[in-house]
Amino acid sequence: MVVAVVASLATFIAFLDATIVNIAFPSIHAGFPAWSMDSLSWVMNAYNILFAALLMPAGRYADRFGRKAMFTAGLIVFVVASLLCALAPGAGLLIVLRGVQAVGAAMIVPSSLALLLAAFPESRRGVAVSLFAATGGLAAGIGPALGGFLIEVWDWRVVFAVNVPIGLVAAIVAWVWLTEAKDEAATAWPDIVSIVCSVAGFGLLALGIVKGHDWGWADWHTVGSLCAGIVLVLIVAQRCRTHPAPLIEATILTDRTVAAANASTFVFAVAFYGYLLANVLFLTSLWHYSTVRAGLALTPAPLLSTLVARPAGILYDRFGGRYIAAAGAVLVALGLTWYVRFVHVQPGFLTDFLPGAALSGLGVGMLFASLSAAAVQGVAGARFATATAFSSGLRQLGAVLGIAACVSYLGAHGANRLGSFQVLWEGAAIVTVVAGAVALALRPPSRPRESEPSETTESTRIG
Numbered sequence: 001m002v003v004a005v006v007a008s009l010a011t012f013i014a015f016l017d018a019t020i021v022n023i024a025f026p027s028i029h030a031g032f033p034a035w036s037m038d039s040l041s042w043v044m045n046a047y048n049i050l051f052a053a054l055l056m057p058a059g060r061y062a063d064r065f066g067r068k069a070m071f072t073a074g075l076i077v078f079v080v081a082s083l084l085c086a087l088a089p090g091a092g093l094l095i096v097l098r099g100v101q102a103v104g105a106a107m108i109v110p111s112s113l114a115l116l117l118a119a120f121p122e123s124r125r126g127v128a129v130s131l132f133a134a135t136g137g138l139a140a141g142i143g144p145a146l147g148g149f150l151i152e153v154w155d156w157r158v159v160f161a162v163n164v165p166i167g168l169v170a171a172i173v174a175w176v177w178l179t180e181a182k183d184e185a186a187t188a189w190p191d192i193v194s195i196v197c198s199v200a201g202f203g204l205l206a207l208g209i210v211k212g213h214d215w216g217w218a219d220w221h222t223v224g225s226l227c228a229g230i231v232l233v234l235i236v237a238q239r240c241r242t243h244p245a246p247l248i249e250a251t252i253l254t255d256r257t258v259a260a261a262n263a264s265t266f267v268f269a270v271a272f273y274g275y276l277l278a279n280v281l282f283l284t285s286l287w288h289y290s291t292v293r294a295g296l297a298l299t300p301a302p303l304l305s306t307l308v309a310r311p312a313g314i315l316y317d318r319f320g321g322r323y324i325a326a327a328g329a330v331l332v333a334l335g336l337t338w339y340v341r342f343v344h345v346q347p348g349f350l351t352d353f354l355p356g357a358a359l360s361g362l363g364v365g366m367l368f369a370s371l372s373a374a375a376v377q378g379v380a381g382a383r384f385a386t387a388t389a390f391s392s393g394l395r396q397l398g399a400v401l402g403i404a405a406c407v408s409y410l411g412a413h414g415a416n417r418l419g420s421f422q423v424l425w426e427g428a429a430i431v432t433v434v435a436g437a438v439a440l441a442l443r444p445p446s447r448p449r450e451s452e453p454s455e456t457t458e459s460t461r462i463g
Contacts, residue, residue: 002177007112009170010075013163014105017082020147020159021047022277023295026284027156032091037415038214039091041407044277045206045400046095050102052396053199056247059110059389060190067111068180072171074107079167085160110389115178148295194236194247201232202397209404214411248390258387260441261374262394264325268332268367268435269398271428274406275336275360278424281406285415287347297349301361308365313373320444321370328370329436331363336429340422367435374442 021044029040062070081101088094150158208225215221240246283294312324338356375391406424413420 002173003115006071006170006174006178007116009166009173010071010108010112013078013166013170014108016146016166017101017105017160017163020150020162022280023147023291023298024151024156024159025277025280027151027291028091028094031156035091036411038211038407038411041403042095043091043098044403047098047102047105048396048400048403049202049206050099050199051106052393052400053195053202054103054106055110055389055393055396056198057190057195057389058106059114059387060247062107062111062114062389066180067114068174068178070107071111071115071178072174074104074111075167075171075174076104077101078104078108079164079171080104082160082163082167086157088157106389109392113388145292145295145299148290148292151291190245191239191243191247194239194243197232197236197239198247201229201236202400204229204232206400206404209401209408212408255377256441257374257377257443260438261321261371261377262391264435264438265368265371265375265391266394266398267438268329268371268432269395270402270405271332271431271435272364272402273399274402275425275428277403277406278410278421278428281410281415282343282421286345286418286421289347297353298357300354301357301364304358304361305365305368308362309369312366312369316370316373320442321374322440322442322444325367325370325374325439325442326436328363328366328368329432329439332360332367332432333363333429333436335360335363336425336432339425340429343418343421345418363432367439370442371439 025040025044028043029035029037032040058070058074078101081097081104085094085097085101088097146162147159150162204225208222208229211225212222236247240248241250279298280294283289283297284291289297312328315324335356335358338359339353343352343356372391376387405427409424410420413423
């Protein structure tokens with residue numbers, strides 16, 4: 001099926017980029033030694049903040065103007081920005097270009113999953129989402145090893161250039177073979193004030209967390225950034241309740257399962273992205289692994305996530321995600337606890353690190369596959385992109401907070417102490433357990449309905 005192949009290709013480069021940039025972070029820091037780790041973390045934060053903030057309006061625009069059009073345009077923006085990132089002469093410009101790259105990614109993700117979901121009946125949405133998650137997991141599995149190898153033979157710039165050929169192929173195939181689909185009932189433009197406030201709010205929250213150590217947690221800069229960020233997010237929430245064309249439609253969250261899935265996704269993303277970066281820095285800073293060796297050491301966990309994602313999707317379609325997600329959270333927490341208990345200053349990959357990575361990898365595959373499927377459970381086809389965008393946006397916001405917290409803590413307590421990483425692993429384990437507890441509110445999928453609200457599909461096949 002062409003739609004599955006193209007959506008998978010786009011998902012592949014989006015997740016590949018995220019994991020490769022993680023493994024490349026120490027090399028990027030070495031390339032710009034005048035920048036502190038806190039300041040340079042905006043190479044990741046700028047991407048995640050804009051990605052999170054723009055996913056929701058991009059999902060609305062995809063539903064209104066066409067998912068194929070949004071998907072193809074997003075791929076082009078992403079490819080051009082990736083090429084420019086590879087050529088960036090300074091860290092400041094690299095951060096700006098990462099923001100442009102995020103714009104393209106935000107256009108790709110909701111439209112690609114919406115295209116994929118529309119190709120499957122409601123009774124098999126768990127399988128569709130598990131395919132999406134498995135592709136991302138495969139990219140995450142290949143990313144660290146591939147990124148480490150490319151950085152060793154060249155430098156960090158190639159991790160951005162690798163997106164170019166894959167993205168171009170996906171864009172060409174999408175334009176030629178996919179058919180357009182959109183919601184003809186959508187006429188109003190999403191609330192621009194909410195879009196601006198969400199970008200500024202997410203940015204100020206991340207700024208306060210990242211710079212809190214440098215400024216001081218009681219300093220007015222820190223307190224002002226955090227308070228202003230919270231106020232702006234609350235303004236977005238209020239406008240979504242009252243605006244005629246809200247950024248996030250209240251109807252998307254009326255179902256308990258959808259609300260619980262999104263809440264659990266946000267909470268777990270804080271832990272997941274925080275400990276993912278912590279593992280990279282632990283292996284390169286404390287065990288002194290080379291980039292290639294660190295990439296290979298990080299590969300087993302996402303590969304196991306890929307293997308378990310499809311079975312988790314099949315089980316979700318039959319039983320729902322409540323216990324699958326909760327069990328996944330328990331496995332992740334056990335993996336992180338293993339790190340705390342058995343990982344030492346002296347390297348011991350097979351006996352110390354690998355068992356924890358295996359447990360957490362299995363848990364991540366179960367958890368994210370179940371939560372992704374639950375986030376669109378019962379959502380009408382005309383709102384696939386919007387619902388997907390909201391869930392993905394919360395996931396990216398969690399990534400911003402998790403990365404910011406990790407960088408801030410290591411900046412304050414040192415990245416060359418085992419105790420620093422033990423605290424991060426313990427904290428991530430606790431947050432993961434909270435995410436699993438929230439997931440217990442998920443309900444089993446309802447029986448397939450006789451018909452779903454129709455959406456207009458028009459062929460725009462070219463060539």
